[in-house]
Amino acid sequence: MSVEILKEAGVLRGGTPGAEDLALIHALSRRALQADEVYTFCVRLCDNEIDRDYERFPGQTLEELAALFVGKSGGFDHQWSALSQVARIYRTELVREPGIQTGAGEPGCFLKGYAYMLRNEKNQSLIEEIEGGIKKEVSVGCAVEQAVCSVCGGDMDSCGHVKGQTYDGRLCWAELVGARDAYEWSFVAVPAQRRAGVLKGLRGGAGAQLEYEAALGRKYLAGLRSEVVRLGRLADPGLDRALLVKIAGRLEEPELAALKECYEGRVAQSLGGGPQLSYQTAGQETEAQDGAFLI
Numbered sequence: 001m002s003v004e005i006l007k008e009a010g011v012l013r014g015g016t017p018g019a020e021d022l023a024l025i026h027a028l029s030r031r032a033l034q035a036d037e038v039y040t041f042c043v044r045l046c047d048n049e050i051d052r053d054y055e056r057f058p059g060q061t062l063e064e065l066a067a068l069f070v071g072k073s074g075g076f077d078h079q080w081s082a083l084s085q086v087a088r089i090y091r092t093e094l095v096r097e098p099g100i101q102t103g104a105g106e107p108g109c110f111l112k113g114y115a116y117m118l119r120n121e122k123n124q125s126l127i128e129e130i131e132g133g134i135k136k137e138v139s140v141g142c143a144v145e146q147a148v149c150s151v152c153g154g155d156m157d158s159c160g161h162v163k164g165q166t167y168d169g170r171l172c173w174a175e176l177v178g179a180r181d182a183y184e185w186s187f188v189a190v191p192a193q194r195r196a197g198v199l200k201g202l203r204g205g206a207g208a209q210l211e212y213e214a215a216l217g218r219k220y221l222a223g224l225r226s227e228v229v230r231l232g233r234l235a236d237p238g239l240d241r242a243l244l245v246k247i248a249g250r251l252e253e254p255e256l257a258a259l260k261e262c263y264e265g266r267v268a269q270s271l272g273g274g275p276q277l278s279y280q281t282a283g284q285e286t287e288a289q290d291g292a293f294l295i
């Protein structure tokens with residue numbers, strides 16, 4: 001039995017690898033890469049705090065996940081259907097956060113992933129986006145053996161307690177224990193989709209990765225829809241927001257991608273600059289407004 005988990009994370013920094021990192025990258029890459037051929041960055045994969053889904057990874061689970069994430073690929077592609085895997089985690093590290101105490105009473109720590117990608121023409125714009133802080137959130141997925149109730153120590157699926165509720169003054173959350181697998185990870189199109197996803201109670205096996213990918217796909221679509229609404233409003237402030245939301249909600253990936261590109265072009269034109277300018281207002285829409293697309 002296992003529980004599938006899908007969480008948000010963040011990018012920490014980027015740069016060119018040193019000799020030690022390069023050696024680890026060589027262990028994974030098909031050919032020996034030179035330092036200047038590689039771009040590295042760090043990702044905050046997951047921590048041990050109780051999250052907004054009232055779940056948390058105890059430090060022990062994070063330690064188990066550390067080994068499982070090494071070698072896992074990450075996708076950046078804007079086309080979900082043809083997700084290309086361009087980055088790979090080559091090292092992980094459990095980082096202690098002195099002075100931080102989690103809601104569960106455990107000293108704070110998080111799992112840091114070191115990822116690399118090739119510095120080539122295809123990846124250049126992605127590297128620029130990471131450097132510019134645009135692609136700052138990623139989704140990670142993993143499977144754990146059990147979600148344990150913090151109140152009674154029983155299985156969260158069957159003990160009857162409800163996460164987020166308080167029992168005799170004690171908050172109920174799920175302790176995710178027994179790391180089984182870590183999946184590929186992906187940058188999310190729009191960082192606002194914070195609540196988009198924990199996959200609950202799924203059993204392990206061949207279907208698990210597919211379920212995870214389906215959830216990630218839905219999340220990607222939701223992000224794309226929000227982005228189309230945001231850009232549509234920028235391109236044509238006269239457009240009614242509710243109407244745009246309705247339209248975007250009925251479109252699928254290819255139409256959304258085309259519309260997004262079209263709006264991006266118009267926004268760039270109206271700003272008198274390159275297409276990258278259209279990103280400058282990213283994040284101005286509030287989470288509440290994006291709520292229409294949450295899964």
Ligand SMILES: [Zn+2]
Nearest residue numbers: 149152159161
């Ligand atoms: Zn319980």
